[in-house]
Amino acid sequence: MLDIKAVRKDPVAVADNLARRGFSFDATEFEALDARRKQADVAAQTLQAERKSASKKIGELIAGGMTVDDAKAQVNETLEKIASEIDAATAEAQAVQVALEALLLGTPNLLADDVPAGDSEEDNIEVARWGEPTKLGFDALDHVDLGEGLGQLDAATAGKITGARFTVMYGELARLHRALTQFMLNTHTSEYGYSEIYVPYMVNRDSLRGTGQLPKFEEDLFKLVGDQEYYLIPTAEVPVTNVGRDRIFDDKELGEQGLRYACHTPCFRSEAGSYGRDTRGMIRQHQFEKVELVHFVRPEASDAALETLTGHAEAILQALELPYRKVILCGGDIGFSARKTYDLEVWLPGQAAYREISSCSNFGDYQARRMQARWRNPETGKPELLHTLNGSGLAVGRTLVAVLENYQQADGSVRVPDVLKPYMGGADVLGKPA
Structure with missing residues (x-):
């Protein structure tokens, strides 16, 4: 399998190398999938931070005089919403990762520089x-x-x-x-x-x-x-x-x-x-x-x-x-x-x-x-x-x-x-x- 870091660095060069095999590597598709993966990862990390912040809010409300049950009730709706959004972001990241892996598993190796050109x-x-x-x-x-x-x-x-x-x-x-x-x-x-x-x-x-x-x-x-x-x-x-x-x-x-x-x-x-x-x-x-x-x-x-x-x-x-x-x-x-x-x-x-x-x-x-x-x-x-x-x-x-x-x-x-x-x-x- 190709090194995904090398593909990210220059997908066009990868596509040009693979074209010498007669293999069509879609650099645009790869970049789009990789961007989706990064976006989903960032979204999941942001939501994790929001959940941590919301959890702290319970302690702050109790410290301000609110009962434990009332503090939890006020924050739980927010936590449930964040948890649902985290699940969705995680599922998206996993789906994109599977798609990226399938793309790379179906992609042949890069050719050495001294491999001659030819079709058959x-x-x-x-x-x-x-x-x-x-x-x-x-x-x-x-x-x-x-x-x-x-x-x-x-x-x-x-x-x-x-x-x-x-x-x-x-x-x-x-x-x-x-x-x-x-x-x-x-x-x-x-x-x-x-x-x-x-x-x-x-x-x-x-x-x-x-x-x-x-x-x-x-x-x-x-x-x-x-x-x-x-x-x-x-x-x-x-x-x-x-x-x-x-x-x-x-x-x-x-x-x-x-x-x-x-x-x-x-x-x-x-x-x-x-x-x-x-x-x-x-x-x-x-x-x-x-x-x-x-x-x-x-x-x-x-x-x-x-x-x-x-x-x-x-x-x-x-x-x-x-x-x-x-x-x-x-x-x-x-x-x-x-x-x-x-x-x-x-x-x-x-x-x-x-x-x-x-x-x-x-x-x-x-x-x-x-x-x-x-x-x-x-x-x-x-x-x-x-x-x-x-x-x-x-x-x-x-x-x-x-x-x-x-x-x-x-x-x-x-x-x-x-x-x-x-x-x-x-x-x-x-x-x-x-």
């Missing part, structure tokens, strides 16, 4: 490229044909069990999926200082509100039916980032690099608004898995932390020897809560295209303000908002797709990347075509 993903800017697109020397198959050819990828059975946009994997393919997960977790925890964390796969509304999925994006979520209002997580970002909700971290807990968490979870998304897109295979599914990286850092460290976090995701792609490119998202394509985002796009020979495999974002204090995630600044002794960041390190299913397509052989088998062989019992090749 077509306007994202490539900033780096690693490796060259794989040249196979034969016509590339996509991951669906490869997996089905091996007899280890089965959308039909998943459709019978559940429905569209689900997959069943068997044997070596399922093991390769698990191997990727283990490799990612081991790399991030042993080489980059992440603490592995296990979290619930269901969360409450407060958690989703804290990271920015609610109230605006409820249609993208799977809500459970029952006595408790729970949602399946769309990403581990939600439960892991909420570890810091309503908490004040000691400066020593943050250490030099801040707190780093790595978490493997399934993710569940309704994919509302994506119907007709990527209906074939594992690119866009209702259930998939990711290894998520989450950072809590001091404000002055967040810009550098984004580069570091993105580099950790890139290291997985490089270890797997998968060609990719790094792009910075433009204002029209960036996520609601992010102030700056890099996407990593891996090369898929079956599509002859780069496709997103990781999104790494700096949220500044936007999520922390919603969650009240803070640290105690030793220089001031006061709690201050942390900055939060997260990114996929990586999306496991899409990494599996990339390995299948980039390591495929002419006979339909798939070579196992060197770094994954220890997790695959030393196997060099993933099966033979069925």
Whole structure:
């Protein structure tokens, strides 16, 4: 959530920044609501003073010779009127505060200065490229044909069990999926200082509100039916980032690099608004898995932390020897809560295209303000908002797709990347075509 003090200071500048997203922030509406709130607060304070003065009047009348009952009777009518007016002013102030909060909860984060202009993903800017697109020397198959050819990828059975946009994997393919997960977790925890964390796969509304999925994006979520209002997580970002909700971290807990968490979870998304897109295979599914990286850092460290976090995701792609490119998202394509985002796009020979495999974002204090995630600044002794960041390190299913397509052989088998062989019992090749 935006800092209301900053919005009050220059609502027009806020509106101009948000316009770079294509978001229309009504500065006039905000100023009108804020003026109403201030007016109601002043009215309530004035009436409180009047009630105090009227209450004193009882004592003055008694001191002047009036009986207690007569003094109260003379003043009570005034006190009752003031009490009614206080109730009305308080209700008005509360209503306006609710309206202001709703306005801010529905307002996305401000963009960093170096986020490029643009309306869609077509306007994202490539900033780096690693490796060259794989040249196979034969016509590339996509991951669906490869997996089905091996007899280890089965959308039909998943459709019978559940429905569209689900997959069943068997044997070596399922093991390769698990191997990727283990490799990612081991790399991030042993080489980059992440603490592995296990979290619930269901969360409450407060958690989703804290990271920015609610109230605006409820249609993208799977809500459970029952006595408790729970949602399946769309990403581990939600439960892991909420570890810091309503908490004040000691400066020593943050250490030099801040707190780093790595978490493997399934993710569940309704994919509302994506119907007709990527209906074939594992690119866009209702259930998939990711290894998520989450950072809590001091404000002055967040810009550098984004580069570091993105580099950790890139290291997985490089270890797997998968060609990719790094792009910075433009204002029209960036996520609601992010102030700056890099996407990593891996090369898929079956599509002859780069496709997103990781999104790494700096949220500044936007999520922390919603969650009240803070640290105690030793220089001031006061709690201050942390900055939060997260990114996929990586999306496991899409990494599996990339390995299948980039390591495929002419006979339909798939070579196992060197770094994954220890997790695959030393196997060099993933099966033979069925």
